[in-house]
Amino acid sequence: MFTVDQRQCVRAQLTARARHDPRITAAALTGSAARDAEDRWSDVDLFLGVADGVAVPDVLADWTAYAYAELGALHHFDLRAGPATYRAFLLADLLEIDLGLTPAAVFGPLGDGEFRVLFGEAVARVPGAADPDHLIGLAWHHILHARTSIARGAPWQAEHWISALRDHTLALACLRLGLPAAHAKGADRLPPEVTAPLREVLVRSLDTAELSRALRAATRAFLRELRETDAEAAERLEKPLGG
Template sequence: MFCVAKRDSIREQLLALAEGDPSVVGAAITGSHAVDQGDRWSDIDVVFGIEGSLDSAMHRWTELLYRDFAAVHHWDLPSGSAVYRVFLLPDMLEVDIGFAPAASFGPDGPAWRTVFGHPVPPTQDDPSPSRRTLVGLGWHHALHAWICIQRHRWWQAEQWIGALRGQVLALACLRLGHPTSYAKGAHLLPAEVTAPLNATLVRALDEVELTRALYATMAALIAELALADAALSARLASIFSDLHVG
């Protein structure tokens, strides 16, 4: 596993290289290190504002990461007009480099620290998912988990049950003002929220166990939703009651 000193050195090297790249007109540190919440395990998150072709800049920087930093693999995560290229370096160090057009180089949340350049003002849009979306994903995942059990697709059913549990956690985080994505706020939830979710874990890939776990997860969704919208919770509970095995 990477050491902190090496990680920090690589981040500083990347920022210095960015400052010497004519196509990079701005750079920022994002993620946990932007708000002084990084720890021993935090990865490298930076964003570059690019003047000119994103594809050309990404190609050059990709060659650089493989040549000078021994990158093992990379993949892309588009986000609006930007593309986040995610690299894996030796010692399991993840490096996320966002490439944004110069005109849209700027923060989309509080985790941002400008290193150089002139970022555009943040948008007023809230990047957090809405409760409506989280609820919708919840009933969607419940329905598809149930269908997979009917089809005897055990692994797919297990996947949907886990995804449904994730929406319950996200709804609880949203209600209590914690981060909702990737379970980043789950460790902040009180035990009375998380303890009942132990029953939602799938212990075996068979119809009886998957059905038990699914019903427990649906009950957790209904209980969480009842705290914010009792009427919708009741309507969903009525719909869920029609889901029977067989």
């Protein structure tokens, strides 16, 4: 397992490389380091702006070769968000490096405060509004599919839908209370009266009776949150969903 000193060394190495790469116009820390909230297990999160006229995939390919040759990367995968590509690397000491690259014209934060410019200039960006209605749709979809999976004798699939329903309910509550909703980042800051009912949603076994119990608990918790988030939608959905 990596140490804090090793993490700092890797971050400094990457930052120095960015400063000396003429294709990189700006760099910023993101994640917990940007808000001085790192702990023993934090990753290295670095976001880079790429100069106009330079192909982001070409720069990313060079940095990927560097990560494998110089940092001992074992594997990587990509996430894409608009014009930005985020490449996550796993090093041998289990340190994760999340390297984001985007054109300089759109180099900037998206409103969550986890963005600290190291050099260069950031542009103001307006984040897309989170969509509670989409989460509500996913929730009723998952209730239906969990029921079907239980009826078909597909316990692993049922567990998947029940757990996803729980996560969407947590996200709805986070949106309502102004907390980060993605990846449960705000879930541990929700009040107990919100999270307590969701404890009953945790699936304890793959027995049909247990799956059915957990689904009922998940449905109740979702409808309880829906009454707070969108009372009109709750009125329409509560009866057909079994509330």
